[in-house]
Amino acid sequence: MNHHDYRVMLQKTAAGSECPFPESEFQRRREALNESMRAESLDALLLTDPSDIYYLTGYNTFEVSVHSALVFTPRRMVLQVPSIETGPAVACTRVEEILGYRWEGVEEVLMPLAKVLAEAGPRIGVDFWHGSLRHGVMSGLAERLPGHRFLDAGPLMDGVRIVKSAAELDCLAESARITGLGIEAAAQAVRPGITDSEIAAIGARVMHEAGSEFMSMQPIVTVGRRSSIIHANHQRHTIAEGEPVFLEFGSAWKRYTAPMMRTVIAGAPSAKMEAVFDVCHLLYAALLDAMRPGHRFDDAAQAGEQVLAPIATEAFFSGVFGYTVGAQFPPSWVEGTGFIARGQMRRFEVGMVFHLPLCLRLPGQWGIGCSDTVRVTEQGGEPITANPWTLGCSQ
Structure with a gap:
């Protein structure tokens, strides 16, 4: 069974079963982030910090050394994880769009990620100062999306998270x-x-x-x-x-x-x-x-x-x-x-x-x-x- 079939089977029995908070808590967080994005005229956020992804979705894993990403827009969330993280992506979140890639094939992340960002709009917020944002990912996306602007949105996410519910x-x-x-x-x-x-x-x-x-x-x-x-x-x-x-x-x-x-x-x-x-x-x-x-x-x-x-x-x-x-x-x-x-x-x-x-x-x-x-x-x-x-x- 490959990771795509594994995800489909898990979603029938375990989808959201280990999500740490009710949907109302995540909805509150997302609405606050949407408001901040509107103020900055951002079309989407590309988030790679594991704690940011957790904050918005509940995605929880001890394997945080691999590339994972969340594309967040006012209308859509797309979670990208390697094959070995299919289980947490399904069980810990209620995200419906999950993009998997082979654990050993990190070069596979660029094309599907670029497609989602192209559909989102030209102004993309990222956290340039977080260590999880890989140079290969950023340079590959910039090459594939020449009409897009990548803007520093680290302070935006900080402002949403700093006051606790x-x-x-x-x-x-x-x-x-x-x-x-x-x-x-x-x-x-x-x-x-x-x-x-x-x-x-x-x-x-x-x-x-x-x-x-x-x-x-x-x-x-x-x-x-x-x-x-x-x-x-x-x-x-x-x-x-x-x-x-x-x-x-x-x-x-x-x-x-x-x-x-x-x-x-x-x-x-x-x-x-x-x-x-x-x-x-x-x-x-x-x-x-x-x-x-x-x-x-x-x-x-x-x-x-x-x-x-x-x-x-x-x-x-x-x-x-x-x-x-x-x-x-x-x-x-x-x-x-x-x-x-x-x-x-x-x-x-x-x-x-x-x-x-x-x-x-x-x-x-x-x-x-x-x-x-x-x-x-x-x-x-x-x-x-x-x-x-x-x-x-x-x-």
């Missing part, structure tokens, strides 16, 4: 609950003699047992001096007495992730560790207060910089006080529709959700990090995760 907030709340279970279990297991890998395994097991799907990023655990190196991860290192153990976890629920950071000391913290942790806590309070509707992301970043000023030359901080989270796929849970950082002039709106990755690293010594995932309310930031905001100490 009630259904999305429910998913983030469930992720937050599971993330909390995993990070608490890992924190309780910290002691001298255990390895960072064992701590990560404990957290991962608890989150999966509690219902997490495959995660967009695996649990992050670093200890001692390695915790001063941003984006290092567990690597079979044994925890020694007095070392900080940095934890950053994020479970997935219907692909939505609410991450959280904690730091636990394998023994008693030094006075310096406590002082750095206190800065993180003050920084968190300042950001919650600044995350009010109408305030700019830049305003919140400036409030954060004022707290950081006394330690700014001693500790490394990424410069990003918060980033949006939502539905994502590996390799990252960062949604990327907004950043709390200097120069970011978008204004907060009720329903935006940010992870506040507040970690201060003293190079060659250690790092202390603590965070929550926070939603914007009329009164400011309100945590979705339930971080105890203590510098944990093992007994």
Whole structure:
């Protein structure tokens, strides 16, 4: 049975059976996108970011390294996937037009894709800055559609996704609950003699047992001096007495992730560790207060910089006080529709959700990090995760 016949047979029994949301939720999203497209006079969008495709259709797969695309117009949706993704395309979506191509025959994508875009109209929006947009696809389409204009529409899709619906907030709340279970279990297991890998395994097991799907990023655990190196991860290192153990976890629920950071000391913290942790806590309070509707992301970043000023030359901080989270796929849970950082002039709106990755690293010594995932309310930031905001100490 080839993939075309497989699709036809599946559609008789499994079409839409694993779609994550009711059609009304997807219709709300599509109407918002249609309105934004009209404002930009776009005839169609060519979407290749797995999370964008999921957002509009429910298409869900762990195999996101292959070419997949969604052509979205006000009247039509066409999903293009390789043969090995026929199952998810049928079961996870209600899209009626599915274009399959042989997994090993990626050159087959151009002709049918060009045909659909030719029928849509000459102004096509794409996200030029997303890594899923392959140069071969873009150059091939430009060659086949010389009368079409391909315009950067990344900000357009970001603007639709950045404010979360009630259904999305429910998913983030469930992720937050599971993330909390995993990070608490890992924190309780910290002691001298255990390895960072064992701590990560404990957290991962608890989150999966509690219902997490495959995660967009695996649990992050670093200890001692390695915790001063941003984006290092567990690597079979044994925890020694007095070392900080940095934890950053994020479970997935219907692909939505609410991450959280904690730091636990394998023994008693030094006075310096406590002082750095206190800065993180003050920084968190300042950001919650600044995350009010109408305030700019830049305003919140400036409030954060004022707290950081006394330690700014001693500790490394990424410069990003918060980033949006939502539905994502590996390799990252960062949604990327907004950043709390200097120069970011978008204004907060009720329903935006940010992870506040507040970690201060003293190079060659250690790092202390603590965070929550926070939603914007009329009164400011309100945590979705339930971080105890203590510098944990093992007994």
